Amino acid sequence: MNIVQRFYSSKPVAPSGPANCTGGTLPIDLEGRHRFVRQRITNMNDEERAFRRKFLHDQHLSQDEPVHVPELYQEMYNPIRRIFKAPMNIVEGLLAKKIGERNAFNVRFYTGKLTMGILILYVGTYYFLYNSNNWERKSGWRVHESRAQCVPGDPGFPRVSDRTLPKHYADRGFSSSPI
Template sequence: MTEPTSRPMTIRGPYDNERARLDGTMTDLDREWRKKWLKAQELGHHEPRTQFSASQMEMNPIRRAYRFPLDFVFSKLQSRLGDKTQITRYWVGKYLLAGWLVLGITYNLKYNSHDWTRKKGFAIFGSKPAVYPGDPNFPKVSDKMKPSDYADYGFKNSPI
């Protein structure tokens, strides 16, 4: 099956060029057509409509949703910031993300630490210091003597 061929054509018609309109070949029907065409080019009260930019159309809805707050704020600040708007928006977003990350980790370390009452949370263990021959503490014996000393997660220190 062959594909249909179509020729590109302008919506302006043959009398868009100034010389074509002034060479005397334009009829009253052509003038009427041109008048209608010029009238059709006027914008209505609801135009121009705001459309998504090409970069926004490439983003999925979830990404557009989490970018919306900063996009909204920086669209209002664009007249003041000028060319620096995108750079400033980028770095403000990164600083806010880093701040939320630090706050989240701090909260979890402080209020959701791993102990004997729950399995979740951060369990932070320190390594033993290295003790070599010739050191006054050599051989360093472990302070954990009984099997119950291992993995107690603070149970021995609980007020029960």
């Protein structure tokens, strides 16, 4: 009702409660005392504080990290996928020296996706053009052409259908075949 009122009325509509229906109960505050760092660490003893300090310190990576492990690449990707990725890996390796690792990865990613999209478009176009459905085969794309619109006032208004004989319906190219 508020949406209709908001759309048709010029008077502002006061909100009537929370954005979602909670069945008359107030929504729970999920953050609770964890919203502020001081309240979060009040009940910790010295050992827990030291562990937390060490944990937060360990989250900062050194200059040597992340470490690239070639054996991990061999384990994570199967041979078919490694062969499939090899050309773009070579391109990425050549580009990384000139434009940086992150930019080289972006170029590799978008080039691969664009190439796959163009390939899918070409294959679909080829299949549509050269595998049409006709009277000789059941498979393929079946294309129906709409008749041109002709309304009163157009030249040649009562346009007669080009299908004059019963054999013209569901012909599927039989009458124009060279056989």
